[in-house]
Amino acid sequence: SQTIHQWPATLVQPVGSPLSLECTVEGTSNPNLYWYRQAAGRGLQLLFYSVGIGQISSEVPQNLSASRPQDRQFILSSKKLLLSDSGFYLCAWSVAGVTYNSPLHFGNGTRLTVT
Amino acid sequence: ILNVEQSPQSLHVQEGDSTNFTCSFPSSNFYALHWYRWETAKSPEALFVMTLNGDEKKKGQISATLNTKEGYSYLYIKGSQPEDSATYLCAFYMAYSGAGSYQLTFGKGTKLSVIP
Numbered sequence: 001s002q003t004i005h006q007w008p009a010t011l012v013q014p015v016g017s018p019l020s021l022e023c024t025v026e027g028t029s030n031p032n033l034y035w036y037r038q039a040a041g042r043g044l045q046l047l048f049y050s051v052g053i054g055q056i057s058s059e060v061p062q063n064l065s066a067s068r069p070q071d072r073q074f075i076l077s078s079k080k081l082l083l084s085d086s087g088f089y090l091c092a093w094s095v096a097g098v099t100y101n102s103p104l105h106f107g108n109g110t111r112l113t114v115t
Numbered sequence: 116i117l118n119v120e121q122s123p124q125s126l127h128v129q130e131g132d133s134t135n136f137t138c139s140f141p142s143s144n145f146y147a148l149h150w151y152r153w154e155t156a157k158s159p160e161a162l163f164v165m166t167l168n169g170d171e172k173k174k175g176q177i178s179a180t181l182n183t184k185e186g187y188s189y190l191y192i193k194g195s196q197p198e199d200s201a202t203y204l205c206a207f208y209m210a211y212s213g214a215g216s217y218q219l220t221f222g223k224g225t226k227l228s229v230i231p
Binding site: 036041042043044045046049059090099100101102103104105106107108109 | 119146147149151157158159160161164166204206208218219220221222223224
């Protein structure tokens, strides 16, 4: 069966510090991978998605970046965090190929607080 | 900018009550409507993926209907139990001009609390 691991679960970082959140998927090949963020009082917002190694698409301009160094590894990074980066970050995967009728499978999330 | 609206924002019901909530979405260029359940301290879990107008899906005591022409979906819970307490999210997938859009636009969710 497929599993998704996301870490860390919680993180408190000062403004201006770097960020690295990691997500790995097991039990499936070439998944579509996603990073979502839920800011306070808002719905889940797609930040990045990837259909393959090294292929990253960004949905919103921001000071975050994503990388996919391996087929089932997805990393969310920032060189300098802003207060507005605080939120709950979720990694997700879906099966490769046609996506609209494939459900997303989410990790447990990371609560990021930038102080 | 796509708007996916969910109502009500929150709901408190007694154990055994049946309840329903609404997801509204743009009715043009429809591809799919997803429902997810998000329990506290857990990750969102897919309930239904609906693609056809008139679709009805059922999972246990939870069911959903879809009207793509008027742009809404209803989620019904029959005989709510405390374990049904969660935030229910809907997400809308629309075809974008140009290739390769993989975005589901999520609503803010309906938070259901079932009181024992």
